[in-house]
Every structure is written in structure tokens, then in C-alpha cells.
Amino acid sequence: MRVTIFGASGLLGKALLREWKGPDEVSGLSSHDADLRDPAQVNAAVERTKPNWIVLAAAYTDVDGCESNPERAFSVNRDGAVHVAQAAARTGARLIFLSSDYVFDGVKTSPYETGDARNPQSVYGRSKAEAELRLIEIIPQCCIVRTSWLFGTGGKCFPDTILRLAATRPVLDVVNDQRGCPTYATDLARAIMELCRKNASGIVHATNSGDCTWFEFARAIVAQAGLPTEVRPVSTQQMARPASRPAYSVLSATSLRGYGISLPTWQDALRRYLQERAA
Numbered sequence: 001m002r003v004t005i006f007g008a009s010g011l012l013g014k015a016l017l018r019e020w021k022g023p024d025e026v027s028g029l030s031s032h033d034a035d036l037r038d039p040a041q042v043n044a045a046v047e048r049t050k051p052n053w054i055v056l057a058a059a060y061t062d063v064d065g066c067e068s069n070p071e072r073a074f075s076v077n078r079d080g081a082v083h084v085a086q087a088a089a090r091t092g093a094r095l096i097f098l099s100s101d102y103v104f105d106g107v108k109t110s111p112y113e114t115g116d117a118r119n120p121q122s123v124y125g126r127s128k129a130e131a132e133l134r135l136i137e138i139i140p141q142c143c144i145v146r147t148s149w150l151f152g153t154g155g156k157c158f159p160d161t162i163l164r165l166a167a168t169r170p171v172l173d174v175v176n177d178q179r180g181c182p183t184y185a186t187d188l189a190r191a192i193m194e195l196c197r198k199n200a201s202g203i204v205h206a207t208n209s210g211d212c213t214w215f216e217f218a219r220a221i222v223a224q225a226g227l228p229t230e231v232r233p234v235s236t237q238q239m240a241r242p243a244s245r246p247a248y249s250v251l252s253a254t255s256l257r258g259y260g261i262s263l264p265t266w267q268d269a270l271r272r273y274l275q276e277r278a279a
């Protein structure tokens with residue numbers, strides 16, 4: 001199997017390149033190899049690498065930045081994804097598209113199922129939701145993998161920020177009214193490989209199991225790292241940010257289980273992340 005990964009220089013992309021074992025031929029592309037906004041560059045990359053599967057993990061992921069730069073959000077996240085889907089459709093490649101829990105509004109109080117209505121509350125979420133709809137039109141059998149709260153050693157992420165701040169501050173204030181599923185890039189990368197091998201299609205929710213608030217996540221990070229820093233719960237209102245985030249964006253594991261895949265708890269994933277970070 002030949003696999004082409006768009007977004008290979010990102011958090012998930014690096015984990016995919018690291019974890020993709022076996023006989024497959026894997027090509028990783030950054031924005032320097034092919035800018036998603038330019039269909040000619042996307043087509044040339046797909047024609048050069050001749051993939052059976054494309055994993056589209058590239059995106060403009062700065063959720064607050066998307067609010068002040070919606071043109072970039074839509075041109076990369078929606079239009080760029082369309083360019084990749086068109087190249088995939090033309091060459092017959094299968095497509096896995098990475099999407100987000102932020103396509104939901106967060107008003108539910110039980111885990112979001114794949115069929116629940118999209119109602120994004122931010123520019124980033126809207127760009128992902130619109131991309132999903134366009135991709136399903138272009139390639140009805142494409143696979144949309146929604147994930148959430150990604151962390152890993154390949155770039156900036158929440159645990160890394162908490163550990164850096166905790167090294168110099170005795171107290172950290174962290175929001176306690178947004179609940180979601182932290183997801184370790186290594187575990188998600190393994191799930192994506194499995195989904196390719198199982199010829200997955202349709203929408204799949206893929207996160208580590210269990211859920212927490214950012215405060216609970218931060219408290220676990222500090223505790224597992226053995227730091228004395230106090231973590232205090234605060235409200236979203238107290239920590240105003242440009243983009244609105246869902247209060248509840250726990251993704252149900254039912255669709256992933258349908259492929260015989262289940263991911264470890266986020267606490268176990270955090271332990272392995274801290275080991276990997278220290279190595």
C-alpha cells in the first residue's frame with residue numbers, strides 16, 4: 001500500500017510517520033512540499049507519490065487565529081481539503097480526512113455520536129464542518145476521522161504548555177467548564193493505520209477513552225510529572241479567548257469500536273507521553 005500524508009510536519013503527521021510500520025510505502029508532505037491552497041501543487045504531489053490512501057492531517061489549526069483570519073481558515077481547511085479530495089477522486093486514491101470535535105456546539109450532555117448535527121461555534125469549527133460536507137459530495141466513501149484535544153511530542157500541545165508554565169509558576173488557573181477527550185497523537189496514528197487497513201469509510205470518532213475538563217487534565221499532568229504547582233479551577237468567562245469553544249465535546253467511541261478498535265484511557269496515554277517527552 002502507498003500512503004501519502006498531508007500535514008506530515010504537524011503533531012499528528014509526525015506520529016503517523018513514526019508509527020506507520022510494515023511493508024507500506026509512506027510519503028510525508030509539509031506545506032513546503034505542497035500548499036493545499038494551490039490545486040496544481042496538490043495534484044503534482046498526488047501524481048508524484050501515487051497513493052492508494054491519502055491521510056489529510058494538514059490544517060490551519062490555530063483556533064483563535066482562525067477568528068482573526070477567516071480567509072486563511074477557509075482557504076486551507078475547506079478549499080484545501082477540496083483540492084485534495086478532487087486529486088484523490090481523479091486518481092482513485094482512498095481518503096482519510098482529519099476533522100474536529102469543534103464541529104459541534106457543545107450543548108449535549110452525553111457523548112456526541114457521528115450522526116449528531118453539526119453546529120460549529122467558531123470559524124475553525126465552521127471551516128472543518130464545511131470541509132466535511134464538501135468531501136462527502138466529492139468522495140461519498142471517504143473516511144472522516146473526528147478527534148479532539150490532541151497532544152504529543154511533535155509540537156505545541158496542552159501538556160507541554162502546562163509543564164513549561166508549572167516549571168516557573170507556583171499556581172496555574174485552568175478552565176473547568178469545558179469537557180472533552182484528550183487524545184495522544186501516537187494512539188490516534190495507530191488507529192488511523194488500522195482504519196486504512198480495514199478500508200474504513202464514513203464518519204468515525206477517534207479519541208483516547210475517558211473524558212475530563214482542561215482543569216482535570218492539567219491537574220493530572222502536574223501530578224503525574226511530580227510537580228508541586230497548584231492548579232486552580234476557573235470558568236471560561238474568566239479566561240476570555242477570541243474563539244468560542246464547546247462546553248462539552250466528548251466524542252462517542254461507538255463508531256471506532258465498530259472497526260474493532262479501542263484506544264487506551266487518556267491517563268494511560270498521558271503517562272506514555274511523559275515518558276516519551278523525558279526520553
Ligand SMILES: NC(=O)c1ccc[n+]([C@@H]2O[C@H](COP(=O)([O-])OP(=O)(O)OC[C@H]3O[C@@H](n4cnc5c(N)ncnc54)[C@H](OP(=O)(O)O)[C@@H]3O)[C@@H](O)[C@H]2O)c1
Nearest residue numbers: 007009010011012030031035036058059061098100147150
Ligand atoms: N490539535 C488538536 O487538538 C486537534 C483537535 C481536533 C482535530 N485536529 C485535526 O487534526 C489534524 C492534525 O492536527 P495537528 O495538531 O497535527 O496539526 P498541526 O500540528 O498544527 O500541523 C498542521 C500541519 O498542517 C500543515 N499545513 C498548514 N497549512 C498548510 C497549507 N496551507 N498547505 C499544506 N499544509 C499545511 C502544516 O505544515 P507546515 O509545518 O509546513 O506549516 C503541518 O504539517 C488537523 O486536521 C486538525 O484540524 C487537531
